[in-house]
Amino acid sequence: MRYTITHRTEYQYSSGVALCHNEARLLPRETSWQLCRPSQIRIKPRPALSVERQDFFGNRVLYFGIQDVHQRLEVTVATEVRVLDERSFDESSASPPWKQACRMLGEDPDPEIIEARLFRLDSPFVGTHRDFRAYAEPSFTPNRPLLEATAELNQRIYEDFTYDPHFTTVATPLNEVLSERRGVCQDFAHLAIACLRSLGLAARYISGYLETLPPPGQPRLVGADASHAWLAVYVPGAGWAEFDPTNNCMPREKHVTLAWGRDYGDVAPLQGVMTGGGSHTLTVSVDVEPNPEPVKSKKSKA
């Protein structure tokens, strides 16, 4: 599929900001299944300096510093992407029993497997706990293949939990999500990751976008989409397999990848530190527009 993703963030401050330093993770990463055209980035007021780099996880990060006094900050990033219908994950190879996967993670000297061990450890938003293990265990019976077990966990989260955008915030602890059985995509991804890590498996958090279809017969509303989040589990020998517990599916061409990390904290779309500003209001709008025609080779500005 081809999409144009437009992600617009606007901050209004009650008093002037004299200086701010920011980091945006709004530039979609290139992968073997996702091609990106150069993004159009519009930042107002104009930054005195902006620099792109890759972070520890390989995500694209845009640093920018604004030195003009301002009461409004607007960051808009528009990117044309093409998502292929297959992920890099090797689906042909049978997934090992999950206990064997745990053992391989602990012992296998393959550098790729060693690197994946980072995603077995606790991270700031996702701590392992026996409660998460207990929730996952019914799906992880002895000798069950890892993928099959994870798919069932994914489905159970989808069925057991209520999508409720008013229940949680970024700061809601995961055990509360588990006990109350409600949350949003970010919570469900974190929960699945916590379950997998509590079993000794490696799992990572993926931020991105998902095309939302309007109700039949109604036009598509521009800007009504939202950021999305899901996860991937590491299958030794086969790679990272993605799961979306919010939609009970394995992401394919409708899931556009932005960035990944240990949890949300590693991929927050916009962070900053400013001098002044007082209180602020935030407006975010996301638009995932399908492009029916193949993307022509017209020039985009970076």
Added chain:
Amino acid sequence: MTKAAVAYSDVLELPSETLLADYPVAAAGYDEMCSAPGKLRPHWREIAKTLEEIGGEELERRHGEVQRLLQTDGVTYNTYDDLRSSQQHWLVDPIPLLMTGEEWSDLAVGLEQRTRLMNALLADLYNQRLAIRQGWLPPELIYPHPGFLASCHQSLPTGFRGLIFHGVDLARGPDGVLRVYGDRTQSPAGAGYTLENRIILARALPMLYRDAPLRRLASFLETERTTLAGLARHHPENPHVVLLTPGPNSPVYFEHAYLANYLSLSLVEGEDLVVRDGRVWLKTLGGLQPVDVILRQVLDAFCDPLELRGDSLLGVPGLLQAVRGGHVVLANALGSGIIENPGLAAFLPLLCRQLLGEDLKLPSLPTWWCGNPDDHDYVLANLDQLVVRSILPSGPYWEGHQLDDKLRAQLIGQMRVKPYLFVAQESQPLSTAPVLEGGKLLPRPVMLRSFIVAEDDGYRVMPGGLARVSSGLDTLQAALQKGGISKDWWVLAQTPQRHVSLLRQAHGPIVATRDGSDLPSRVADNLFWLGRYSERFDGTARLLREALGRLLEWEQDNTDERCLDDLFDALEIPVPPVAESPRARFFALRQTLLSLLLESEHPGNLQAVFNGMLRTGRAVRNHLGDDSWRLLNRIQHWVQESSPGLNARQARELLEEELMLIAAFCGLNNETMPHHQGWLFFDIGRYLERVLRTLELFKLAFITARHPGVPLWEVVLTITDNLTAYRRRYRSALHPTAIIDLLLFDEGNPRSVGYQLQRLQRHVGRLQQPDSSPYRSAEERLVLEAVSTLQLADIAALAVLSHDSTHSSTELSRLLDALHTPLSGLSDALTHSHFSHAEVPQQLITMRP
């Protein structure tokens, strides 16, 4: 044969009772000085002779001298609690710890290799991560450790070393082998204390130090300076190097100020720096000045609230990006805290072969990392012989043999959940060294801290370092917070080396500067408040002294005590309710007055005011002369002498002492601080506080007094130290008109409002304005308003004043208010023009897991 005779085969006549003969060295274990009871190691012979000559009693006297010198120099070590109770004085034992030149040479080779290895590991962990990918280091040891900062990935420009400074803790086991106990890379404290120890001991014990064949330290510090300057590749001619400190509340702030002075660096805090255009700048009175190199004494995670800990107030937003851009170099690099991970010790032999192609020369304390199942099993099986530690910074530790069943089960349970967070180390008794206690030498366990600094292409090791009395389980910081004792560590040279002055000589042309526009705004702010607090202290102490004096006179001679009510008003404390008897009233009044001397609810109590002085004074430590600093320490001594048990007379004597010292402090600052921008702020602070207090005193005496009249006027003259001047001039009874002239209009009288305003006007006019506007600044206009008001005052209308004339008191009241209003706005105006950028940055979004 006596013990002494064994030790001194070459010294024939020794008294039978000697310092060394009584040294009770244990038969087991390793002692640095004696190889067996009564048997000296050869390299201790010379110093043993000297110590013997000096004798235990004299050593003890000199030891007192050392502590006194350290205290007056303000060598402190504070914990993070409140300022007053937290400062621990640095304790130094006068007996040095000796090491032969040969042993040290071997040690230095091992240390140099260790630093090279750690530097290579640091470079690898933040770039290729071969050590992890190849399986030389388990990821579970590195990633959960807060010292590993993913944000620092690829942040070090190529060609720069991450490790510039390295501190290594060492101890000797019973087998005589020196082993590494730990590494310090984030701000290896102690080099400054080492230097100060050496200087003070050499001063107090010249007979020991003058001709001692010991390696000197000065050239090591010189290397530090050269290395730091050499890091400024973009600006090699005249690099601007700053020392970034967390501030006066840091446990080792003394050392930061000391090193900054010694190495000629600007001492700055996070809020003094700002990142603009991808560069780091120092905020000064004259504008922004570029910074090339930062000697960083702030922990990694606190250095940049944008990319590291968002809740840090000590850092500089955008710093890491400036580092990536290559415009500023940090020593040590951000992320170096991972090297402090105690679990690395278990992997160093392999890492050394892989990263350097060499065998590890200097052994670490045998260490097992519990993340490895075999090691975990070993640790559980041998718990009694081991010390288990968390790998986390300042994490807890457990001595296996001391655990009862319950604690043991708890620990094992924790280790089962996350074994990779634990290491176990062999529990070895440390070697002992002689420490002076009660005129005798006693063997005490010791640890050493070595310092290593980058030099050209390699590393250089300090010949000596800091020795301290320790069990080996605590960290240096923990030990000192509990009042640990440090020792001077000598490395012996072949021949006696002259004790050269450690004062550095300039090596090239330097740019002449005057302490003016390059003064950091924060320093100006603190100097201003130091001035205000000093004057507030003086004013409060004078009022208190006067009140106590009146109280005593009343008690003895039954004089008129009613003006005490007014003095209580001036001190802003409530007058105690009417008492049953004069005796009860006396105690009630005394109690209330004493409460101002002690720590109390009252915000104006002397302790609180002095804490303000101390806090601001410490923040500008290297702008005050050494003698000023000593005076501040002496005032502190007196302030802390105050106790609830004081009687009125003792309290008054205490205040007398404090008033002399505060006068000396202010006077000395006038005499020694260059009269440039910094001093101007100090002086403006003092005179602004004084003029405000004088106006308030006036208002009290002539307008709001409960008991107006001669006794109160006399009090006002005494408090302003003008009674003598008045008597000389008028030789008559007190008359309000004459007092008003003396204290309000007489511009030749330093205690008069007129004089004070003139002085403020002169100094405010000399302040550098950030923008060179042709117009008067807000603060100039405010002073001008006050000066004009006074000069235009209708003296004739005031002259008819007497205590029963309501008309003129309205006139005076109006004048006092007209003076007070602009002056009370002056403080804010100064803050706005000169200090205003101390605004705290805030986060765009709050993310707290």
